């Protein structure tokens with residue numbers, strides 16, 4: 001039993017299949033077998049820049065190539081405002097980064113005029129062979145005391161892979177002000193290789209927690225998820241992803257093990273030992289959780305893409321996971 005106690009009591013079936021040897025070993029050596037964790041960050045595609053892994057082929061889903069999965073990322077783009085938008089060399093890196101994925105949840109858009117997210121979409125489409133679009137949030141920070149740090153969230157997506165269902169919405173925390181930046185939730189249908197809707201859709205909820213209140217807000221994400229599923233009884237596929245500030249000085253492993261998001265209702269894809277920061281520090285701030293195996297489409301494959309080293313681009317790396325397309 002180790003530090004991940006409580007995290008993966010409900011290990012996804014997909015992960016069991018993919019990590020069968022490892023999981024089996026753990027189960028065989030651990031009496032109650034309730035804690036199994038999805039291993040280490042990996043990198044599937046070669047990149048000319050740094051990657052997190054040793055470059056070995058991914059052993060967890062050797063049968064799937066990139067075109068057979070949809071890759072979903074979360075990416076905190078540090079203080080993404082007009083100043084950054086005015087730096088072509090930085091935007092070029094950001095566009096190349098986004099284009100690695102099929103859908104990206106972006107946090108920390110800070111533009112009082114709210115034009116930056118549109119300008120960034122134009123920059124993406126200037127480089128992309130296929131059309132990208134976005135589901136954009138209002139400025140989060142609904143209460144008076146939240147207003148000093150308002151940010152927008154955006155889900156950028158490849159329109160040949162995903163199709164939005166509705167316009168998304170901020171979580172309404174008007175009753176008890178659970179968040180400084182209320183989570184943004186949106187639903188997407190997955191398209192097949194010919195651009196037609198599959199029978200599968202999923203909902204994504206992204207958040208950028210207030211560092212000093214990280215654990216309170218992480219815990220509150222369980223309420224957000226529960227509320228969302230109650231309001232959408234036809235939806236069973238939920239992903240929580242974003243900059244949780246879930247490590248280092250803001251959250252301890254013990255805090256997380258005791259959190260409302262531990263205990264088996266969620267699969268944590270990004271472990272406490274992950275390093276999602278560009279700096280020398282090793283902190284697993286950015287996280288991805290699912291509420292199950294996403295109707296059997298969760299592959300268990302995820303990674304951190306160290307595709308830049310310039311803190312002018314961001315202080316966070318993008319973190320991603322795959323679903324079967």
Ligand SMILES: [Ca+2]
Pocket residue numbers: 141142143146173177178179180181182
């Ligand atoms: Ca609030």
Ligand SMILES: [Ca+2]
Pocket residue numbers: 200201202203234235236237
């Ligand atoms: Ca669904």
Ligand SMILES: [Ca+2]
Pocket residue numbers: 275276277278279280281282283
């Ligand atoms: Ca780091």
